[in-house]
Amino acid sequence: MVAAEGAVRRRIRVTGTVQGVGFRPFVYRHATRLGLRGWVQNDSAGVLIEVEGDAPAVDEVTRLLTDEPPPLARVGNVSTESVPVAGDAAFAILDSGHDGEPTAPVSVDTATCAACLAEVDDPADRRFRYPFTNCTDCGPRYTIVRSVPYDRPGTTMAGFTMCPACQAEYDDPADRRFHAQPNACPECGPRLRWSLSGAEGDAALDATVAALRSGAVVAVKGIGGFHLAVDATDATAVAELRRRKSRDHKPFAVMVADLNAARALCSLGAAAAEALMSPGRPVVI
Ligand SMILES: [Zn+2]
Ligand SMILES: [Zn+2]
Incomplete structure (x- = not known):
């Protein structure tokens, strides 16, 4: 390959909470916008980047890492070094590197964002009433991760193969689900299920509501474990939950x-x- 005239190449190491927060898509978007070549990848220490192109553009993408990172990122340290020009043809997101002891922290779980909630409320959307809707800006992280680097095979979502529509979102740099590891929909993702009858979807939700209204203690198995729920306005149900939990006074x-x-x-x-x-x-x- 032939390097462009006057090009420089920089290797950039970013540490902190930079996995599972849309950091690689963020780098990809800015690098391609600035006409840079090279790559970005997650590894056990955080995010590693190599960018190549005009010096001002390389400076600009470096500045953005600390000055305007994605909203959920907590950038710890950014270190850079000059490396020889390699002449990449384009900018790419590489598969994660697995060398070294895992030290990269994973982002906390984040509540469903406004854009995802709008889809859940839209009868015309394919995620209408889908409770596990998420994107790069929201959704589960810490509770689903089994190993770092943070990639789908290292999460509890590994057993759910994305459908073609979800895969297309995951692969599209312009989509807000680009490289969103827990991406899912009613076709391919986890579903609601009421274990006593096997009812699914809205029927499972209806059964749960009916049980809570009747004063039952319901164990809700989520993506991160169980939590126990009762109707908080039902003193008898709350007392039963206290008895079962041996939790006489501590507030719920x-x-x-x-x-x-x-x-x-x-x-x-x-x-x-x-x-x-x-x-x-x-x-x-
Ligand atoms: Zn979202
Ligand atoms: Zn899907």
Whole structure:
């Protein structure tokens, strides 16, 4: 291959929470926009990049890594070194490197983003009412990861083979599900199932609601484990959950649909409201 006149090449090592946060697609988009060649990959220490092209463009992509990283990324350190020009034809996302001890932290789970919620609410969308909808900006990370580098084969989603429509999203650099490892839809992903009857989908959801309304304790198996749920307005059901958990006094978390529902139950300060709506949707005390 022939290197372009005046081209420089830089190897860039990025550490921090940079896997499972759309970092590789982010680098890919900017590198191709700036006309750079080279590659990006996840490895056991974080993200490794080599970019080649005009020096100002190489400087610009390096600057973006620290100044404007993807919203869920927490960049620790960015180190660079000049390396010989190699003359790549294009920019590529390479398969993950597996050398060395795994040290890269994986992002926390993140609540469903507004774009995904809009799809779930849209009767014309193929993910209408699909509870496991996610994208590069949201969805499970830490609870599904079994090993780093963070790639689908190293997650609990490994058993779900993407359908052609999901695979096309995953492969399209312009799509917001480009390299979204937990990408799924009703055709190919996990489904709701009510284990007592085997009912699936909306029928499983209806059975769950009916059980909660009747005062039952329901074990909800999610992507990260079980949690136990009761109707919080049913004192008998709550007492039964306390008895089973041997948890006489410690408060339980109350789940609500939105801020208005929370405000109907308690006084909510600005900081608490902000925390409740932050991407992690934490339990707020
Ligand atoms: Zn999303
Ligand atoms: Zn699918």
